[in-house]
Amino acid sequence: MGEKRVTFKDIADHTGFSKTTISRYFNKPDYLTPENRQKISMALKELHYKENKVAQILARGETNFIGLIVPHMFMSFYSHLLDRFLHTYDHFDYKFLVFSGGADPVSERKYIRELLSYQIEGLVILSHMIPSEELASYDIPVVAIEREDRAISSVNTDNYTGGVMATELLIRNQCDQLIYVCTDSRQEVPSYDRYRGFLDTCQKNGIAQDAFFRDSIFSYQMMYQFSEHALNCICNSHDGKKKGIFCSNDVTANIMLNLLFRKYGCLPDDFRIIGFDDSPTAQESVLPLSSIRQQIDLIVAEAMRILDSQIRARKDDPSCILQPKHSLIEPQLIIRQTTSG
Amino acid sequence: MGEKRVTFKDIADHTGFSKTTISRYFNKPDYLTPENRQKISMALKELHYKENKVAQILARGETNFIGLIVPHMFMSFYSHLLDRFLHTYDHFDYKFLVFSGGADPVSERKYIRELLSYQIEGLVILSHMIPSEELASYDIPVVAIEREDRAISSVNTDNYTGGVMATELLIRNQCDQLIYVCTDSRQEVPSYDRYRGFLDTCQKNGIAQDAFFRDSIFSYQMMYQFSEHALNCICNSHDGKKKGIFCSNDVTANIMLNLLFRKYGCLPDDFRIIGFDDSPTAQESVLPLSSIRQQIDLIVAEAMRILDSQIRARKDDPSCILQPKHSLIEPQLIIRQTTSG
Structure with missing residues (x-):
């Protein structure tokens, strides 16, 4: 200068x-x-x-730029995922242009157009706002994580197996009333398979089940209100039963655990709770939460492998067609203190 | 394509x-x-x-790129801050190239060199690894948040006032033994002023004080071990007194609160706790934590104002000298359930 x-x-x-x-x-x-x-x-x-x-x-004609769009960061799952993507720099040398999308598809589209004009070589998409067909139409390598992925590549946890694992654990804990609490009811998102795994396992074992769904949650406050409402309903409807609560994310599970602790000073014997993600929240709660771990390091490594191979293919042959690839990563059952083993 | x-x-x-x-x-x-x-x-x-x-x-000769280096994201303060910087895109149109630095100055230097070769127009630095004199030598606009800032511009919370606010609140809560628990003992970081505010207020009011410091904490596990150790010492040394614990961040305060809740099923009457940052963690703990809020939206707005004005000055006159500017943002006392009002 x-x-x-x-x-x-x-x-x-x-x-x-x-x-x-x-x-x-x-x-x-x-x-x-x-x-x-x-x-x-x-x-x-x-x-x-x-x-x-x-x-x-x-x-x-090489920028080494990858665009990365996160939906928000009030769920530590996303900030953790973002952190791991950024750390792939040491291995792959890609630089990340990052955008926090939130709930506004207009601003997200504007940002993607900008990214394209900066010649990004690939896109990692974690937000839910724009249909995969539209993302595919940009004709650059795109990998989605845990969102609707009909027309684009994706890496997801095997959510069905995760749902089965969580449900079986609650059954082993002698719960006779299982409840699924979920903050996204759209059937096209991969996480919906957690509910399918839950339902099939309840049915197979002849255990009573119940479920609470709520959509369009864009803040911690909204998640808190929904979780409090669901817990009140659970307490009113299933008194006298041993209640096994399976939450679709650790943030919801943490809120329920906190509400019970404030009321009873402990996790009562007739409640067992398991979350999903094994995000940092699961370790930081008043009792460390049992959870289904999404193996973030493997998810990120696989996403970068797909993206990198498609970027290289495009460099060899700019007219090559990008075939969507879908990878599933095994979940892990993490037993902590809100269930027994 | x-x-x-x-x-x-x-x-x-x-x-x-x-x-x-x-x-x-x-x-x-x-x-x-x-x-x-x-x-x-x-x-x-x-x-x-x-x-x-x-x-x-x-x-x-305009890239509209800003480099942004975060140290890690296990403290939700940083992911929250990053999120707010990314959202300034709607207003300022800058695109953020983001790097997660961690504990490795070598990799951080390599990344900064890369950013410079991509003609970034400015740099936001949240990590602690590289001395400000070295950052200033790159001769581009740099703004630091809550880190050593001798030679570069910075926006910080008025940490001294924050320390006074927290300490006075604990004194109003009739605590007769105050304890400061801190995860960074370096006197050159702005957050050290919290300790100065704490000390002066204890002295002014003639209240007994104690402090625990630990450096080089790079993971939640390390922070947990330190917090548990400090709490054990506090319990052993100050039995019979009403203990007011002021933690240098909400993550530490949350760990202490969890440890007390697991032991007593509540926050005992002889303990009061206040954190710092008012990060998402403060709301998500078993009892919502009292905290000193860093007004992130104001901090980010001021940082971008400084950066943008220096970037524009450089465009008008590439040889103009970048004078470090230092702004202080007022903290806010947030009273929740781990203290009374």
Whole structure:
């Protein structure tokens, strides 16, 4: 800054090479002899040349940018996921342009158009606002995590198995009334399979079940109100039974646990609770929460593997068709203190 | 993708204008008559021209990129802060290249070099690894939040006042033994002023005080172990007194509250707790935590105002000197259920 920018012509004048040779030094260094590379490298130091990736992008058509859109961060699952994606920089060298979408598809579309104009090479999408068909129409590699994914690649936890694991644990805990509490009732999202696993397992074991659903939750306050309402209904309807509550995320499970603790000073014997995600919240609650772990490191590694291979394929053949790939990652049952083993 | 890129020459051929005129349309549109702008705009649609910001960057020297480095996200204060920065896109139009730094200065330096080569116009730094003098040497606008800021601009909460507020509240709660529990003992970080406010207020009121410090905490587990250790010491040393615990962040306060709840089923009458940050954790704990709020929206708005004005100054005069600016934002006392009013 504040200095005149060093141009290829300056370097050419300084070294006696042509501008073409200087350009090759940056873009196709193998075309030059080691001696000539050395001479140019020395000249760059003498001229205080500053690398300009933007110029390289134009020359090579590679930005190494990946767009990443999160829906919000009040669920620590998303901030944890974002953190792990950012850490892949050490391995893959992609830089992440990050946008927090929230509940506004208009602003999200504007942002995606911007990302495309910056020549992003791929997109990681965690938000729920824009249909996958529209995302596919942008014709760049896209990977979704735990959202509707008909037309785009995705990496999800095997939610059905996760639902079965949670339900079986509550049954082993001698619960005779199981309740599923869920903050997203849309059948097209992968997490709906948790409910299918719950229902099938209740039916197979002949256990009474009940469920609470609420959509369009965009803040912690909304989640709190819904959880409090659901817990009141559960207490009123299922008095005298041993209640096993399976929450579709740890934040909801934490709220229920807190409400019970405030009332009883403990988790009463006729309640067992398990969450989902094994997000940081699960460890930080008043009793460490049992949960179904989404193996974030594996999810992120697989998402980056898919994205990277599609980005490379596009570099080899810009007209190649992007086939959506769908990967499932095994969940893990994490038993802590809100259930027994 | 998969289509031939439309060049300025194509647009020139299509419209009959020179390539210079086409270039001006993108970079200095005021030089063209409205009629000619209209003709070129029509041609772009007919040719299915896709905007390429990278080309514009080279033409105008403006990337609209801001680099943002977070230290980690296990403290929800940081994910909340990041979320609010990302949301400034709607107002300022800057795009954020985000990096999660953690505990490794080598990788952080490598990343900053990369950011510079991508022509970022400014940097927001939340991590603690690199001295401010080194950051200043990059000679781009930098704003720090709650970290050592000798040589760079910063926006911080008025931590001294926050420390006084918390301490006075505990004194009003009839606590006769005050304890400060802190996860960063370095005197050069702004948060150290919380301790100064605490000490002065204890002294002024003649109240017994004690303090626990621990450095280099890089995970929730480390914070848990430290908090548990501190609470054990507090219980052993100050039995029979009414203990007012002031924690340097809500995560530590939440751990202490959980430990007490597990042991007693409530917050015992001889304990009062207040955290700092008013991060999401403060609301989500078993009893909503009293805390000193850092007004994140004001902090982020002020940081962006400083950054934006320095970026504009640099565009007007690339050789202008960047004077570090330091802003303090008032904290707010938030009284919830771990203290009385």
